[in-house]
Amino acid sequence: MDMSEQTQQTGQQEVNAPLSQLAQACGVATEYKGQQGEIHVIADRVVAKVLTALGIDVEADDAEGIAAHLQRLTQERQEALCSPTVLQELGVPTALTLNCQPGALAASLTLEDGSDGSGELLLRAGEEGQTLLELGSGIPMGYHRLDLQAGERQQRATLITAPQRIPLPEAVKEHARWGWMTQLYSVRSHGSWGVGDFADLAQLLAAAGSKSGADFMLINPIHAGEPQAPLQPSPYFPASRTFLNPLYIRPQSIAAYKELGESERMQADQLFAQAAEQNSDPNRLDRDLAWTCKKQALWLIFQQARPSLRVDSAFAQFVRAGGQELESFALWCLAYQHWGQPQERADSWFRSESPHSARVQALKASDQEGFEFYLWLQWVANQQLEEAQRSGKAAGMVLGLMEDMAVGVNPLGEDVWSHPERYARGASVGAPPDAFNQQGQNWLQPPLDPLDLERTGYKAYRQLVGGMFAHSGAIRIDHALGLFRLWWIPAGSPASEGTYVTYNYKAMLSVLAIEATRAGGIVVGEDLGVVPDFAAQALADRGVLGTIIEWFEQKDGVFKNPAGYRKYALAAVTTHDLPPTAGYLQYEHVHIRERLGLLAQSAQEFEAAAQDEHRAMLQFLVAGGWLDPAVAGDERGHTQEIVEAMHRAVLSAPSLLKMAALVDGVGESRSQNQPGTIDEYPNWRVPLADEKGRVVYAEEVFDLPRVQALAQVMREGI
Structure with missing residues (x-):
């Protein structure tokens, strides 16, 4: 035909x-x-x-x-007896229809802890000759193994038994809570190696809790990056989402640092001095210099610590718990160090080798010390991140750290190398054309294969979420619509020539429900943009908080009254993809796009639209009683009052979480990121500075009058 x-x-x-x-x-x-x-x-x-x-x-x-x-x-x-992944709501009996004749089936259930749960299974005949498998209400929360056999047909499936919704922590039930948002790398102390680190994070969390009364702090993704320079500047383009970035380790906080011999200590201190020179530079971060110096110092410390690691039960337990995943990550780092930056070419080690290949195993045997070094870096990073979270909780924070989950990973990163079967080949993730970007967006990250997720019981997603909740009280999911569908762009095609691929959102939300419930934590989904009604409802039904950004809550030039914002949401004035509020009010977003040629319309039209939006915001603030009309009529020198008024407006919302950006506290105006650019703008490389361009240090930030003033606004509005 x-x-x-x-x-x-x-x-x-x-x-x-x-x-x-x-x-x-x-x-x-x-x-x-x-x-x-x-x-x-x-x-x-x-x-x-x-x-x-x-x-x-x-x-x-x-x-x-x-x-x-x-x-x-x-x-x-x-021919399949059932789906490879089966979902059950905790405490609710579930009837599973099987593809076999009644009486021809044997079934067993192995619970996550290894015990036998087969007593919770009941086989019975359904209508029209169907076979039903009843999953009892006594099956505990977790990931279980279901084994089925009908004659010669056998199947093993994963049963995910999850709570219907994520329970709110009691403290959040009492009343709304507020916190700060910051880019960790941008906030340096005098002890930093040119980039903010976990010791700085511990200090920030403790001070945010004790000096400002905040209950959480959202930071950029801290997923693992490359093991050696050059480093990818974007925290949203990691090599692995499963492991931590050792760039954030503070060498001086490691016990073995204090045990260094005189010569080694002098070398380490010289390396620190070289990297620390950056701390006073307000212009641009140099991750490559920071990591090159820090890695050499960490190697010296590792050499000092290595003999004791052989008898350290805590380190041994960490390595055992990490299993094959941790070993594969260390092998990827080792191969990268010895064989160079991965390439897409077929003859590159990235394509020709695997964690189990003979050549990689020979490399491990020839450089066992280097292999152990990368295991140790992950151990140290986990310890220091855990200490940071303890500092925040000890200072009275309800949630402490809120980690950010990147959408995907670098196609030449460890996650893809270790598990190529988990990712689609020949496509990348992005967004279709819209008003924000008329050409569409290509994030250059390979999408997780939804068919593989289903086949493996969502193991990759379980590892990711569980790992992030190990050291945090909350998780923010960047582009939460990826739980439902992702825009796939075929290789070689423009971003506009893609289509959506759907995911089993019920399974992924079930994983989030299990891990958040186990951690007593909260999940926030970044659900900005075009959100199908069913998706917004599905997130709300499972207790996942949405995201509200004040600048985006407008229609036809009129800003929405915050009283109408969603309750189950995190509400904020701005986000990392916009300039700080002071910059936005000064048209920083207009100037950047015009300078870089990113406009799809004339600069005059775009600026006129921005000016209309600006006026509408001031009118909205005055009408709501949050801003003095005299200030609105004389903005010069009153930026701080306008910024605080915008936060007062957000605080009038019923949303459970409210958030202020640290850049808004200090008066910074420069953008951290300009979407649609890579090196045209110094994305993710802008240090924290105040309104006069002076570096703001972690030791002082929560003592600054301007930060204290915004903190008071936030406290009074909760």
């Missing part, structure tokens, strides 16, 4: 019916609704490329191949 005879007409575009059916079976969208409600139909060639990235190699015009793939998928699903 001719392909033209197998199409449906939709608007002015033709949709290949068999291809659409195959795409639907794989969770690949053939159309989507845009910001204004308009329907965009995805070109067949784009759909076919995305299916290929999912491991289903098809051509848009290959009718026979499409039919064969569809038949194979249908047959596989019919």
Whole structure:
């Protein structure tokens, strides 16, 4: 049959019916609704490329191949006794329909702790000859193994038994709580190595709790980066989301530092002096210099500590608990150190080797000391992060640290090297064109394969979330819509030529519910932008807080009354993708985009729109009684009053969490990040400075009158 005879007409575009059916079976969208409600139909060639990235190699015009793939998928699903991942609400009996005849099945359940839970299983016949497996209400929360056998057919599935929703901590139930947001790397102390570190974080958390009354602090992602320079500046483009970035280790806080011999101590101190020269520079951070110096000092300290590590039960336990995942990470670091920066080429070690290959294992045997060094760095990083969280809680913080989870990882990073099967090949994640970026966005990160997640019981996601909750009271999920769907862009295509791929959000929300409940923590989802109604409701139903940014809460030039904000949300004036509020009020976002040629309209039109928004904000603040009309009529010299008024407005919202940015406290105006750029703007390399461009140190920041004034506004509004 001719392909033209197998199409449906939709608007002015033709949709290949068999291809659409195959795409639907794989969770690949053939159309989507845009910001204004308009329907965009995805070109067949784009759909076919995305299916290929999912491991289903098809051509848009290959009718026979499409039919064969569809038949194979249908047959596989019919032959499976059940889905590879099964979900159950904790305490609620669940009937699972199985693909076999009644009486032909044997089933057993092994609980997460290794005990037998088969007593909670009951087989019975359903309607129309179905076989039902009853999962009892007594199955505990966790990740369990379900084994099924029907004749010669066998299947092992993961049962995820999760709470219906994440319980709020009692202190948050009492009343709303507030906290600070900051970029950790940007806040240096006099003891820093040019970049803010975990010792600085401990100091910041303690001071934020004791001196400002804050209950949490959100920081940038601290996922692992490259083991040697050059380092990727963006914390949202990590090498691994499973491990910590040793860049944030404070060498002097390690016990073995104090035991260094005179010569080694002198070397370490010289390295510190070289890196610490950056601390007073308000212009640009140099991660490469900081890490190059710090790594050499850490090696000296490791040499001092290594003999005792052989008998240190705590270190041995850490390595055992890390298992193969930790070993693979250390091997990736070792290979990177010896064989150089990974490349996409087929002959690169990144593509030709694996953690289990003979060459990598030979490298480990030849440099056992280097291998142990990278294990030790993770141990030290975990200890120092744990100490930082303890400092915050000891200072009275309810939640303490709020960690930020990046959307994805570097395609040449450790996560992809160790587990290539977990990621789609030939596609990257981004966003479709919208008013914020009319060309769309390509974040250059490979998407997690939803089919692999389902096959493996969401093991990769469980490791990620559990690891982050080990040292924090809350997690923020960047681009939380990725729990539901991600915009996949085929390799070599512009960001506009992609489509959405759906994920089993119920499974991922179940993982979040289990890990947050175990930690007694909170999950905040960054759900800005176009959010389908069902997604917003699903997050709320599971107790995941959404995100509200005051600048974005407007329609047709009118700002929304904060009294109408969502209760289950974290509300703030700004976010890291906007300039600090002082900068935004001074049109920093206009100047940057104009200077870098990022505007899709004339500079005059964009600036006029920004001025209209500015006036609308002032009118909104005056009308709500948060800003003196005299200040609104004479902004010069009154930026701080306007910033505080914007926070008072947010504090009138019913939202459970409120947040102030440390950059707004000190009066900083420079952006930390300009979306759509890499090196055109010094993204993620701007140190914390005040309104006069002077460096603000961690030791003093919470004593500054301006910071104290904003803290008072926040305390009084809670």
